[in-house]
Amino acid sequence: MSESSAIPLTTADGIPLKTSLRRAVRRSRIRAFLLVSPLLLFLVVAFVMPIADMLWRSVDNPEVSTQLSRTAAALEGWDGESLPGEEVFAALAEDLRVGQEARNLGLLSSRLNYEKSGMRSTINRTARGLRTLDPPYKEALIAANTTWGERDTWQILQRETSPWTLSYYLAAVDRQLSPAGDIVKVPAHLEIHVSLFWRTLWMSLVITALTLLLGYPIAFLLASLPLRYSNLLLILVLLPFWTSLLVRTTTWIAILQSQGILNDLMVALGVIADDARWQMIHNKTGTIVAMTHILLPFMILPLYSVMKTISPSYMRAARSLGGRPFLCFRRVYFPLTLPGIAAGGILVFILSIGYYITPALVGGQSGRFITNTIAYHMQTSLNWGLAAAIASILLFVVVVCYLVFNRLIGVDKVKLG
Amino acid sequence: MPYNDNRAGKSGGRGLVACAVAGVSLVGLSSLAQAQQTLNIVSWGGAYSMSQQKAYHEPWMAQTGDEIVNIDRSGNALAGLRAQSQAGNVTWDLVDMLPADAMIACAEGLIEPLDHDELLADAPDGTPPSEDFVDGALGECFVASIVYSNIVAYNSEMFPDDAQPGTIHDVFDLENYPGKRALIRKPINNLEWALVADGVAPEDVYDVLETEEGIQRAFAKLDTIKDHVIWWEEGAQPPQLLADREVAFASAYNGRIFNAMVTEDQPFEIIWDAQVFELDGWVVPTGKLDKVRDYLYFATDTQRLADQAQYISYGPARVSSSPMVSTHAETGIEMEEHMPTYEPNFATAIPKDDEFWADYNDELTQRFDAWLAQ
Numbered sequence: 001m002s003e004s005s006a007i008p009l010t011t012a013d014g015i016p017l018k019t020s021l022r023r024a025v026r027r028s029r030i031r032a033f034l035l036v037s038p039l040l041l042f043l044v045v046a047f048v049m050p051i052a053d054m055l056w057r058s059v060d061n062p063e064v065s066t067q068l069s070r071t072a073a074a075l076e077g078w079d080g081e082s083l084p085g086e087e088v089f090a091a092l093a094e095d096l097r098v099g100q101e102a103r104n105l106g107l108l109s110s111r112l113n114y115e116k117s118g119m120r121s122t123i124n125r126t127a128r129g130l131r132t133l134d135p136p137y138k139e140a141l142i143a144a145n146t147t148w149g150e151r152d153t154w155q156i157l158q159r160e161t162s163p164w165t166l167s168y169y170l171a172a173v174d175r176q177l178s179p180a181g182d183i184v185k186v187p188a189h190l191e192i193h194v195s196l197f198w199r200t201l202w203m204s205l206v207i208t209a210l211t212l213l214l215g216y217p218i219a220f221l222l223a224s225l226p227l228r229y230s231n232l233l234l235i236l237v238l239l240p241f242w243t244s245l246l247v248r249t250t251t252w253i254a255i256l257q258s259q260g261i262l263n264d265l266m267v268a269l270g271v272i273a274d275d276a277r278w279q280m281i282h283n284k285t286g287t288i289v290a291m292t293h294i295l296l297p298f299m300i301l302p303l304y305s306v307m308k309t310i311s312p313s314y315m316r317a318a319r320s321l322g323g324r325p326f327l328c329f330r331r332v333y334f335p336l337t338l339p340g341i342a343a344g345g346i347l348v349f350i351l352s353i354g355y356y357i358t359p360a361l362v363g364g365q366s367g368r369f370i371t372n373t374i375a376y377h378m379q380t381s382l383n384w385g386l387a388a389a390i391a392s393i394l395l396f397v398v399v400v401c402y403l404v405f406n407r408l409i410g411v412d413k414v415k416l417g
Numbered sequence: 418m419p420y421n422d423n424r425a426g427k428s429g430g431r432g433l434v435a436c437a438v439a440g441v442s443l444v445g446l447s448s449l450a451q452a453q454q455t456l457n458i459v460s461w462g463g464a465y466s467m468s469q470q471k472a473y474h475e476p477w478m479a480q481t482g483d484e485i486v487n488i489d490r491s492g493n494a495l496a497g498l499r500a501q502s503q504a505g506n507v508t509w510d511l512v513d514m515l516p517a518d519a520m521i522a523c524a525e526g527l528i529e530p531l532d533h534d535e536l537l538a539d540a541p542d543g544t545p546p547s548e549d550f551v552d553g554a555l556g557e558c559f560v561a562s563i564v565y566s567n568i569v570a571y572n573s574e575m576f577p578d579d580a581q582p583g584t585i586h587d588v589f590d591l592e593n594y595p596g597k598r599a600l601i602r603k604p605i606n607n608l609e610w611a612l613v614a615d616g617v618a619p620e621d622v623y624d625v626l627e628t629e630e631g632i633q634r635a636f637a638k639l640d641t642i643k644d645h646v647i648w649w650e651e652g653a654q655p656p657q658l659l660a661d662r663e664v665a666f667a668s669a670y671n672g673r674i675f676n677a678m679v680t681e682d683q684p685f686e687i688i689w690d691a692q693v694f695e696l697d698g699w700v701v702p703t704g705k706l707d708k709v710r711d712y713l714y715f716a717t718d719t720q721r722l723a724d725q726a727q728y729i730s731y732g733p734a735r736v737s738s739s740p741m742v743s744t745h746a747e748t749g750i751e752m753e754e755h756m757p758t759y760e761p762n763f764a765t766a767i768p769k770d771d772e773f774w775a776d777y778n779d780e781l782t783q784r785f786d787a788w789l790a791q
Contacts, residue, residue: 102526103523103524103525103526103530104525104526105524106521106522106523106524106525106526106527107525109524110521113776113779114779117776117777117779117780118776118777119776120775120776121772121775121776124520124524188787189784189787189788190780190783190784190787191787192783192786192787192790195790196790257661257663258663259661259662259663282647360650364647364648365602365648365789365790366790373786378496379492379493379496380493380496381778381779381782382495382496382499383779
């Protein structure tokens, strides 16, 4: 013992064993890191950076502070009570003149139009008409456009000189800053986002419950049938899974629309009258039916993989101990399938709150999700700040769902296959 | 050995010749490639892109050898331009967009300001472009090619022969004209029509809409038919919904309905009353002017605009083109009475107020969405 501690063990080439071991471990660590580094790089480029960019955009507010820098500086000492003085108006005129020459007032006017409708044309018209304006600018600007004579215009300008803003997040939850700076609800006729968030959540829950209800017996059948039948059945499950999402969605339109297959069939059978056809698409029903069908494989496959591992002898044992079939199922089989239910449930739920193409096509008005609003602000209104804020809230909701799920069930218990 | 040497020399010589030939042909190819360029042109797709293909692109490609790639992205052109400009990689050379979007893109510096009289062709009689184009067709960064119209069409087979609808009032009259309506899922057009149906004169529509009472009045009128409306989002939907008899009325772009009527023989009729017309045309992304200068000159001349009207029922934006509009290229029917600008169709037309919508679209869209969700 004492000898071995006095003379350290060495490898054949005389390097102490400890050092050699450490080197070998480090080498294998580097090799492992290099092996996963493409994936790591992909994750950073494709997930971490876009998400960081999105979070940054949702609070970024560069327009007023950069495009109206002189005005912003001049507004610093303004008390917010009476209209600002001539020097602020002169600074505004100068800012707009420079902006008009560089042709970069567009983003500024869009940004201010979010805060106060009409600011877009106010900025653009004023900038175009500046050449004919003479000092004093206060009178001249107010005469050219009465918006400059309103106190709240200047309160908004002063507030938005900050390089960061919460107004996108406030707009995403149907709130706004009053000109005085308090957080208030938007007028009732403009409230839209909160109800859409709730609808997205509860409809996703309904869809998850329906996929479970429909998928559980199918998965059970898949797991208990002899192999050659169950393989056939599995193909029937997977075939739609491999079919284009758009094809499956539009097929539901053909089936469910009021002149569609299902309604025609029921009219022909005399179940409903020709003028009382059911409206089953372009509403909530349409979204729920189509999305349940589309997401069903995501429930069946995890359930199947879990059920496959449950030995039939457990049920036989339970029966032989005198349990009636339902009791045996409830006390023995069902608890064993919980990891599959959890995996399928969280998978379907998270997929469905992020779905957007199917609700857009078959959801009509009542079956839309908050994701459709994000798409609208990304592609049409070009209010990317608001889109980023709504998306960030959705991301937050998903993370909270995940954490709650982890606390209740435990992610390590989830089996995907 | 000499024999071998000889062979080597010979083959070496041949290699040299081959190299020279290849070099010459390469030089030839590259000079050809310089003469022939590829233009990425963004437009609306469908029947509209087809009319541009026939009237502008095909003659241009035959004349110059250029290649033209059609990109169907005009629906989101502003978003695309902004994204490409922020990424510093603008791949679009010419974009077809609405004047309202062009105004915003111009203010953001995404597109080139245009000197119309210098860039565009004079009319055949020598009238300069600034006088030859219709009012509002030439924006700071915009040159219109067509006048198109938002109209309501109906399926004539869904009403008895003696009770066919004819005015915008009838669209809001559920008692006499039952059936579903398909309307665009936007406030634009719907608010205008609601006010006209409620008794506002077409020329006063935007004055009324600028007041809170006017907006409430428009929404109240829409409330009366809300339960009977299917809201569409893609231009291809309304003709489809009409053809499937899913709806009795559908708001649509007049060219799409025209196409369904003449080329697919659908029993559709257009209600021209209170049509909301606007222009549509070209903008040049910043930095692309030199590349598309010649094409733009060609595609906006009097003959080309008149030619386009052979393929789709959108009116040419040049006054000098109107007399040259003839018959539909495929069916030979007279195009004149199908044009939004045809006198009887135009009597109660509303010119879309781009500035109003530039200011109020964000707010009214949110209000419209909230109203829909109620």
